[in-house]
Amino acid sequence: MKLCVIGGDGIGPEVVDAALAALLVLLPQLEVHHAEAGWQTFVKQGVALPQETLERARECGAVLFGAAGSPAYKVAGYRSPIVELRRSLACYANIRPTTSPMGSARAVDLVVVRENTEDLYIGEEASDGEVATALRRISRAASRRVGEVACALAASRPRRKLTIVHKANILPLSDGLFRDSVREVAAGYAGLEVEEVLVDTAAYRLAANPAAFDVLVAPNLYGDILSDLAAAFGGGLGVAPSLSVGEGCAIAEPVHGSAPDIAGRGIANPQAALSSVALLLDRVWQQPALARRLQAALADTLASGVRTPDLGGQSTSAEFTRALCARLQA
Numbered sequence: 654m655k656l657c658v659i660g661g662d663g664i665g666p667e668v669v670d671a672a673l674a675a676l677l678v679l680l681p682q683l684e685v686h687h688a689e690a691g692w693q694t695f696v697k698q699g700v701a702l703p704q705e706t707l708e709r710a711r712e713c714g715a716v717l718f719g720a721a722g723s724p725a726y727k728v729a730g731y732r733s734p735i736v737e738l739r740r741s742l743a744c745y746a747n748i749r750p751t752t753s754p755m756g757s758a759r760a761v762d763l764v765v766v767r768e769n770t771e772d773l774y775i776g777e778e779a780s781d782g783e784v785a786t787a788l789r790r791i792s793r794a795a796s797r798r799v800g801e802v803a804c805a806l807a808a809s810r811p812r813r814k815l816t817i818v819h820k821a822n823i824l825p826l827s828d829g830l831f832r833d834s835v836r837e838v839a840a841g842y843a844g845l846e847v848e849e850v851l852v853d854t855a856a857y858r859l860a861a862n863p864a865a866f867d868v869l870v871a872p873n874l875y876g877d878i879l880s881d882l883a884a885a886f887g888g889g890l891g892v893a894p895s896l897s898v899g900e901g902c903a904i905a906e907p908v909h910g911s912a913p914d915i916a917g918r919g920i921a922n923p924q925a926a927l928s929s930v931a932l933l934l935d936r937v938w939q940q941p942a943l944a945r946r947l948q949a950a951l952a953d954t955l956a957s958g959v960r961t962p963d964l965g966g967q968s969t970s971a972e973f974t975r976a977l978c979a980r981l982q983a
C-alpha cells in the first residue's frame with residue numbers, strides 16, 4: 654500500500670501529520686511519499702501543483718491532502734491545486750458524509766456526493782473590468798459517472814433514498830442535463846427512492862430538517878456549499894471528512910480549508926483528516942475493521958474529554974493525536 658501525503662497550506666500540514674501518525678499505527682508497513690502543492694508551493698516554485706507531485710500521486714493511487722489556501726483575487730499563472738489534482742487524477746466524485754454526534758437532538762446521517770471535475774470550477778473566467786463572465790460546464794458523461802457513485806451509495810444504505818439537487822428552473826440546459834443524466838442512471842437501480850429538489854429549497858430543508866436526507870448528489874458548486882452547511886450538523890467543519898473517488902485513484906481530504914487564522918498555533922482539530930483516512934481505509938483499501946478501529950479510538954478519545962478548542966476543549970492537536978495513538982496502540 655502506498656500513500657502520497659500533501660499537507661498544502663495553513664493547517665493542512667498539521668492535520669495531515671496527525672492523520673498520518675494514526676494511520677502508521679494501524680498500517681506500519683504503509684509506504685509514504687511526501688509531496689508539495691498549494692499556494693506556498695506556488696510562491697516558491699511558480700507552480701501550485703508540480704508535475705512531480707502529480708506523478709507521485711498517480712503512482713501511489715491514494716492521496717492524503719490537507720488544505721489549499723488560494724488567494725481570492727486573480728494571480729497570473731495560478732490555478733487551485735486541489736481542483737487541478739481532483740481533475741487530473743479523475744477523482745470525479747467527492748463523498749462527504751455527515752453524521753450527528755451521539756446525543757444530538759437531531760439524528761442526521763446523510764452523504765453529499767459532489768461532482769468534482771466541472772461546473773464553474775473549470776475556471777474559465779473573463780473580465781474587461783466592467784463585466785465579468787464565468788463559463789459553467791455540465792456534461793452528460795460527468796453527470797452520469799457521479800450519478801453512478803451516488804446511486805450505488807444510496808442503494809447500499811438502509812433508506813435507499815437519493816436527492817438530486819439542481820436549479821433547472823433557471824438553468825434548464827445545464828442543470829437540466831445534470832438532473833436528467835442522474836435520473837437515467839438511477840432508473841437502473843430498482844427500489845431506489847429518487848427525488849429532485851431545487852438547490853435553494855435543498856438549502857432551506859437541510860437547515861430546517863437535515864434528518865430528512867439520505868444521499869444528495871449535486872453539481873460541483875452546489876455540492877461544495879451544501880456539504881459545508883450539512884457539516885454544521887456533524888459537529889462542525891473541524892470534523893467533516895471527505896473522500897474523492899474515480900478512476901483508480903482516491904483523495905482523502907478534510908472538507909475544511911487552510912484556516913490561516915489558526916495555522917501554526919497547534920490547535921487545529923485533526924478529526925476531519927482522521928475520519929477522511931478512515932474513509933480511505935474502508936472504501937479504497939478494503940480495510941473496514943481498521944476503519945472501525947480508528948473511528949472507535951476517535952470516539953473514545955473525545956469521550957475521555959480530550960478535545961481541541963473548536964469543540965470546547967483545551968487540548969492541542971499534538972495532545973489529541975498522542976491520546977488517540979495511545980488508544981490505537983492499547
Ligand code: GGG
Nearest residue numbers: 720721722723733907909910
Ligand atoms: N481540504 C479542502 C480545502 O482545501 N478546501 C479549501 C478549498 O476548497 N480551497 C480551494 C482552493 O483554495 O484552491
